[in-house]
Amino acid sequence: MSTSPAPRLARRINELVFLAFCWTATAVALLFLAAILWSLLSQGIGGLDLDIFTKSTPAPGSVGGLLNAIVGSLMMCVVAMVGAVLVGVLAGTWLSEYARDSHYGKVVRFLNDVLLSAPSILVGLFVYEVLVAPVKGFSGLAGSVALGLLAAPVITRTTEDVLRLQPTALREASVALGAPVWRTILAVIWKSARGGMLTGALLAFARISGETAPLLFTALNNQFLSFDLTKPTANLPVVIFNFALSAYDDWRRLAWAGALLIAATVLTVTVVARILAREPRRS
């Protein structure tokens, strides 16, 4: 490193420009977050009244809410999560406890990662081909399957990650007490890792609750309140999509209110998941 004055000045300028750039980059990201949250609040809060939760989506010009969409979204997400947790936890357990570094384990792990970041609209196309086209009918169940397929890889990944963090001594202690492997996994490993596994499930839920693309041609939409998942089912994302691009002001108002609802749910769940993930480190 030269000590002559000119390069020293150049180094200082470089450093200052670089530091300024890093600060600016962070500020830009925070600014976008603030701008988006502000728009959601200012445009959405006006539409958030009791009607949203008590009335179904209206015809243009009449009074209505988002009840059918909220109910539909909840039902589909719950069904999707039940399936995804079942598959994801078991698959993650297999990767961590049985497969480890076996050849097949590596293949599953790699392809699960691919599935994790695969475009969600392709999952929608797949479910359409398998569950919608053959029976010639859109259904909430097809939507649930699409959402479940998006949530399962997330849960698999996080389950494997937290199970691998459990100390080997814990497994050895349980086996030394005479517990069979399944008992060790259920009563010791899962129990000790449950915080992390819950975080994974919450993150998966956050991911699917705002998903729109795979529902466009699986669950479709439904103007009325319906509890029948074998029929087309209303859901918040698709209602927001249709209403936002419509020409009616009251529909757009509902779309903003719906967007605020979804964003608030997703962000709350994400934050809760992060807090839960931090918990074990403290103890």
Next chain:
Amino acid sequence: MTVTADTAPAAAAPAPPRSAFGAAFDRGFEILCFSAATFLLTALGGIVVSLVIGGWPAFQTFGLNFFVSAEWDPVQEIYGAAGAVTGTLVSATLALVLALPLSLGIAIFLVELCPPILRRPIGTAVELLAGIPSIVYGMWGLFVFAPWFAKHVQMPIMMSARPGTLWETITTGVPNGAGILSASIILAIMILPFIAATMRELLLTIPAQVRESAYGLGSTTFEVVRKVSLPYIRTGAIGAVMLGLGRALGETMAVTFIIGNAHGFPTSIFASGSTIASTIANEFAEATEELHAASLIALGLVLFVITFAVLALARLLIGRQQHT
């Protein structure tokens, strides 16, 4: 400690032979877990197979022309993927060019510069950016960002472009704020937190001694980052970028809102265009003609192949970094 006292005599006695039932249950549980893992594998396989079968009529009808032609005409039933593929690649690449320096700056800020008290709140805020659903980005992009962008960025640039220059050609368009560049900017904000988070993790894997010795030699932060940190995380960083690219390629709703949805090759950065995902989202539910639906599914297969290649490369590079 009472546990030890209770179990000590039991351990001294000869272990009872494990019952056949217990062994069978143990095996059963392993098979259950194995099936779940295999199920995921089958799902991915199913996606590929269903896309190939569903898109086959389109490949059969148009042959190689499907990939070369940009003509997309549902009325005359002529479908070519080139326009949507170009739109996808251009918007994702532009998004990456915008997001990469920003996310690198954020990652370095969080690791090297941020005051410790602010580290967690700012880190969480950037993560929240990743949590905002795609459709919210789309609405915000179309109703808030696009008008602002048209007035404060697009109009001045179009006004100042000298007629006849290349600059004028690539900036022509309808000044409504929707188009390729707007879509890329929204995409950039969406992928930025993912790249920044991965970069941050990679920067944290650098042994403290390595960075500290560089500082000890009198290096500035800039020099440490440029000559020590970045070379150290190079492979993984490229992987992180590819991961971001993979996301940008497949992003659907936000792009559908703001790209303008015009078929054919995009003519300028402000022109309307379409991506593979936005075309499918817009048309699939209404595609009643068999060939139209098949062409859309074939488009999906093209998207799958592109993203699979990008994601596979990304995982390979990131995996390699973490092992060394």
